[in-house]
Amino acid sequence: MSKTKASRLLVRKFNHEDAEFIIQLLNEPSFIENIADKGIKNQQDAFKYLDDGPIASYKKFGFGLCMVELLPPAGSIKASVPIGMCGLIKREELEDVDLGYAFLPNYCGRGYAEESAKMVLEMAKKQFNLNRVVAITKVGNQSSEKLLRKLGFNYEKLLTMYADENKYFSLDF
Numbered sequence: 001m002s003k004t005k006a007s008r009l010l011v012r013k014f015n016h017e018d019a020e021f022i023i024q025l026l027n028e029p030s031f032i033e034n035i036a037d038k039g040i041k042n043q044q045d046a047f048k049y050l051d052d053g054p055i056a057s058y059k060k061f062g063f064g065l066c067m068v069e070l071l072p073p074a075g076s077i078k079a080s081v082p083i084g085m086c087g088l089i090k091r092e093e094l095e096d097v098d099l100g101y102a103f104l105p106n107y108c109g110r111g112y113a114e115e116s117a118k119m120v121l122e123m124a125k126k127q128f129n130l131n132r133v134v135a136i137t138k139v140g141n142q143s144s145e146k147l148l149r150k151l152g153f154n155y156e157k158l159l160t161m162y163a164d165e166n167k168y169f170s171l172d173f
Contacts, residue, residue: 003066004119009112010069010080011087011119014054018067019046021082024104031102034141036162054087063088063128065100068116070107083107086116088124088133093161096134096170097124108143117151125173132172139165 003012014022025031026040026049040049057064065087069080084103091098099120101113124130135153137144145155145167153169160166 004123005071006115006119008071009116009119010071011066011116012069013058014050014065014067014085016047016050018082019043019050021067022046022049025085025102028102028105030105030108034138034144035102057089061088061090061128063090063097063123065089066120068101068103068112070112083112084116086113086120088120088128088130094134094136096132097128097130099124099133099135099171113147114150117147121151121171130173132170134171135169136161136166137169139167145169 003010005011020043023040023042023046026038026046038049040046054064054066065085067082068084068086070083071080072078084101084107086099086101089098089100099117101117103113121133124133134156135144135148136159137148139158148169151171153171156168156170158165159168
């Protein structure tokens with residue numbers, strides 16, 4: 001899962017050059033409310049988050065959370081813009097691989113999460129031969145729940161994880 005491109009988006013592996021974006025995204029109030037406060041306050045924290053999370057996952061499983069960038073219009077000389085993250089996570093607490101995503105608030109509600117999640121799920125099937133992917137949302141995160149249902153996920157159960165009440169969804173291929 002090095003990178004994949006669609007008409008509007010590029011999904012690629014994170015690297016240390018993405019540290020400033022990680023600090024910004026993980027400190028958004030919506031990230032802290034709907035996911036968690038990861039305590040990422042400076043560049044060193046961001047490097048550790050990347051090394052211990054996505055980069056370690058790439059090495060161990062071949063997949064992990066990835067940077068999502070908005071591509072410039074065709075023919076433009078502008079650079080792509082980091083807008084969020086989306087990818088596959090293998091958590092020790094869960095039997096199956098988990099779809100994860102988070103976007104900067106300015107890019108929510110525009111279909112980018114759906115588009116990147118579809119790209120990641122396609123890779124899950126074709127590149128990683130997964131038969132099933134799960135997703136977890138905090139109870140009350142209705143926008144995530146709506147997206148998961150749109151992607152074909154089915155609600156299975158309530159699950160307490162990381163001291164939060166969560167809804168557990170699954171998608172079988």
